[in-house]
Amino acid sequence: MWVLVEHDGSHVTSVASGIERGPATTCRGSSAGLEALVGHPLDERPTARLLPTTANCTHLADLAAWALAGASHPSMAREFEIIVPDELDEPVWVTISRDGQLVHKWLIKDHKILAPDMLEGRQLMRGFTAWARDKFEDDALEAALMLQRGVFVARGRTRVVDLPPAIPLRAAAGMANACYSYSGDRLETATSIVGYVRDFTSGVVRTPPPRDIVARFEGKGS
Template identity: 35%
Template sequence: MSANLGHYPPNPAYGSGIFRRRISFSAWGNGIQVAVLDDFHEMSVALFVEGGVIADVHARMDRFPKTSCPGATAALGSLRGMPADGTPPSLTSDERGGQCTHLVDLARLGLSWMARGDRAQTVEVSLTDRDEARHQRLTVEVDGAVALEWVLHDEIIAEPVEHRGKSLFGGFTRWVQDRFSPAEADLWRIAQMAVFVARGRAYIVDGPQPRRVSEEPARQGACYSFSGAAFETAFDNTGYVRDMSEGFPPRFKAAQEYIKRGA
């Protein structure tokens, strides 16, 4: 999702709902799978590590914003051979433009989890729509236990008071890395990304008349679907958004649907 979505019609239901994002980690031996589920995405990355480097990587997309997004699963292969020490994959600006932001983020999180020796774990984020005072409440739970609680005003932290005035964008990643342990820093960055993606809830981005990617020229080069040939040929997917204001779908139901799609 982008900060500049004004070319989409406003969502009349916005203001009374909740954005939800779940990231699930499942590690085994020398590998880990990281999956994300939210209003706009269902996708996963599996990483295999040997000799301190990424030996292999596979990605899957089941629900995504643009018609071109699945092409990014092959592009993620550029991570093979990179160090697997828990630091973010070192991609150049050109390489990042050819990647899916969310797949790379899942890969980064997976490497970080593996470096700490963490195994199965589920992180769930809930974020209320902005109210009339432009406030939002965010909660991050790890395996059902509350790990973070924020009150935001225009994407600036109002609570907890010790971090009041800190913007979630513009130097946030470096600030988090310098202040928190790697495990806690990951949760803060997961929360930041949830706030970014949730901006899309204010608009109808999957309407019956799909828009061309090229209608957002300011984003050219931002990710796989906004780069190369995709920028001129890709369209929005229609009907892909899932409003999870009432809660996440039951896990067993999600698993059954996953199987039906040919997992």
């Protein structure tokens, strides 16, 4: 998944996005939801009203929000690394680094933080954003939100999600209106995609954006 947000220094002027691999047959249509960002101020985080859950991919909306947060950074480039080990019988340390510098390191078990002491007992799923806003601010808050999303996405590693036959999304209990693909008529027509998961046994397999988008990221396109 990728998002390219262009701006004039104060407001968003255009948004392009894509899903090169996604779990459902309708995921790629969610890109249209980000068009609501055109004209949005760079110094304001997009609200749920601007990017409603039912009209957007959760992950593209996150990428767009993080792009806005970094748009005015002096270096013009920031790299985040999120590490979430597989949680088996013991707690695991999850981390996020920004430009090579550690920002957060949490010991977690069953989606609950055990360490550091200041966060002990805090839940990572329900109510996370509310307490995170009380504990962190600015870049530290943004990084905390990213790390929580990393844990959220990593939960999928415990499930076999792309084996045949394709499964209708309507079969997933409790998922109605959870995101673009699980909303409206799409919930009745969309299915899972067979074989989209990458195998990292022999190393990382990258799925780059289209060539013209890569060129624009590198400042070689228009």
